[in-house]
Amino acid sequence: MPIPASLQNLIDALRVLPGVGPKSAARMAFHLVQRDQVGASDLAHALENALGTLKHCRHCNTFTEADTCDICLDEQRNHAQLCVIEMPTDLMSIEQTRSYEGLYFVLMGRLSPLDGIGPHDIALKQLLERASDGQVTEVILATNFTTEGEATAHYVAEMLRARGLKVSRIARGLPVGGELEHVDPGTLAQALIERRGL
Amino acid sequence: MPIPASLQNLIDALRVLPGVGPKSAARMAFHLVQRDQVGASDLAHALENALGTLKHCRHCNTFTEADTCDICLDEQRNHAQLCVIEMPTDLMSIEQTRSYEGLYFVLMGRLSPLDGIGPHDIALKQLLERASDGQVTEVILATNFTTEGEATAHYVAEMLRARGLKVSRIARGLPVGGELEHVDPGTLAQALIERRGL
Ligand SMILES: [Zn+2]
Ligand SMILES: [Zn+2]
Numbered sequence A, B: 001m002p003i004p005a006s007l008q009n010l011i012d013a014l015r016v017l018p019g020v021g022p023k024s025a026a027r028m029a030f031h032l033v034q035r036d037q038v039g040a041s042d043l044a045h046a047l048e049n050a051l052g053t054l055k056h057c058r059h060c061n062t063f064t065e066a067d068t069c070d071i072c073l074d075e076q077r078n079h080a081q082l083c084v085i086e087m088p089t090d091l092m093s094i095e096q097t098r099s100y101e102g103l104y105f106v107l108m109g110r111l112s113p114l115d116g117i118g119p120h121d122i123a124l125k126q127l128l129e130r131a132s133d134g135q136v137t138e139v140i141l142a143t144n145f146t147t148e149g150e151a152t153a154h155y156v157a158e159m160l161r162a163r164g165l166k167v168s169r170i171a172r173g174l175p176v177g178g179e180l181e182h183v184d185p186g187t188l189a190q191a192l193i194e195r196r197g198l
Helices: A005-014 A022-035 A037-053 A088-097 A124-131 A147-161 A185-193 B005-014 B022-035 B037-053 B088-097 B124-131 B147-161 B185-193
Strands: A078-085 A102-106 A138-141 A166-169 B078-085 B102-106 B138-141 B166-169
Touching: A005 A022, A005 B037, A022 A037, A022 B037, A022 B088, A037 B005, A037 B022, A037 B037, A078 A088, A078 A124, A088 A102, A088 B022, A102 A124, A124 A147, A138 A147, A147 A166, B005 B022, B022 B037, B078 B088, B078 B124, B088 B102, B102 B124, B124 B147, B138 B147, B147 B166
Parallel strands: A078 A102, A078 A138, A138 A166, B078 B102, B078 B138, B138 B166
Antiparallel strands: none
């Protein structure tokens, strides 16, 4: 079948979605035009609306539609704690635990020299200003335990300690309910090294 | 995290994609706004462009951007054969075999009484007109071998035979290279019943 150009363009455009290869992009495109044109139109509008209305909170840099997000505006939260994360999705993960009452700062990325992402490419300058507001007494680093996340945590820790701020790192170890037999050797080794006195 | 409304709308809108549940819709939405806003914008435009430019070929009912699709315009093809299929994707599947040189007719659906889809909801009237053009001598039914596809083939066969047209059905049986040990019992039973004289 000679695929019409606009349909081929749609197949190509769907490849931006994570985990969507050529075959599922084609399946999605045909589904949209064959069976759900209303849904396809809604999706186009939702994309444009999200791109048009989402901006970054002036305090914590996460996505919001206002100047300041609801978390930063919440007087009930602990404004002395600032948890530094890579992405808004990480903020969601932590909020779901209902175990943290402080504020956040979203870097919108991580240091990754191999990808050409250096200190000026993520919101480190903004973090430094934010953490120096006089209210923050502890900065908790919750970047990922990947090579890049670790390098970012290290860099941020140095930067903030140089300003006299107290910095901590979230713990690494076995998952709750984790069995030694089933955890990967690297995590187990790290859990031994980072053992806590009882 | 209180998810901004426009982001939640995007997550909901992504659910129209086949195989995309709530979790992967959220992952896709965050990926688009966090990491690929250009791709997200391209996708929105590709959707609108496809919806705006795709129409149905006046002869075969498949998707095209012109009044008549390239296949129907192709003088090299056999205009005496008309292959009836459910969807444009089925047309693609057959074209990929490079084993059919006739023309097509796309029903854009199948009879499905349980879903309230009756003879007036798919392009049966248009098929009857198309098959009665005086050039078509054989109509090949290539609807799926599902309950609905079989019912549709039966209905179409009756309709066209009543007009004196020659109607055939694509064969059902073991796949090429298929082993009896690995084929499902229903297919094997049908292959026995529909055995061909040698
Ligand atoms: Zn905020
Ligand atoms: Zn056509």
